[in-house]
Amino acid sequence: MEISRTAESPAAATTEAAIAAEGLTKRYGGRAAIEDVSFSVRSGAITGFFGPNGAGKTTVLKVISGLARANAGKVLLHGRSARTGDARTLGVLIEPCGAHPGRTAHAHLRSLAAVAGLPRTRVSEVLTLVGLERDARRPVGKYSLGMRQRLGLAAALLADPDILMLDEPTNGLDPHGIRWLRTLLRERADAGRTVLLSSHSLLDAERLVDDVIVIHRGRVAHEGPIGALTARGSSLEDIFLNLTGARDA
Known part of the structure; x- marks a missing residue:
């Protein structure tokens, strides 16, 4: 499927992109997980990165993150080059929080802060930001799925990066947590920061994202502002199903 771009597409923007992927190809054995993937993500916006299972979304995010x-x-x-970036440039939540189940959230973040050269005070700040300050001394193995997700978000936010890249960030969060995260991401984008998020929750994402990238079968199927897609009254879910050929019969 050839890429579809509107005239206002981020790829067509004249300003420097926060993230620019150029011709990405990744093979596992003889199979191409992604092939010639190119897109750009603009600063000061929340960009949704969508695709069916197996489309190559996580592979792209892993390549961007190194x-x-x-x-x-x-x-x-x-x-x-992304290879020269650091935690202050790019904060990532792709895998589970990565903390040893016997360690506390505070100890886990403190070790990450030490590696990144960040002050210890930042650990307390992000624990408060994600709502884990009361449970910071509990072993992570006793955390719920939502609490572990908040810890992963705390790690991504630790260095207060300019770019946040999140894979299924609402996984395990309750409605209060989802609203909190939505507000946090909107505030960061409004302040000129950049968010790239992948999600299967299209109904929730439609309320949040400014731009849309759809990947299908390892290639970019669409890139552009969400307003251009939904202006005719179609939902993001309808558009996604049409682009990926997955509409129910």
């Missing part, structure tokens, strides 16, 4: 190496292509963060 957790996987592409066979071809490159990633630029504010015009610089």
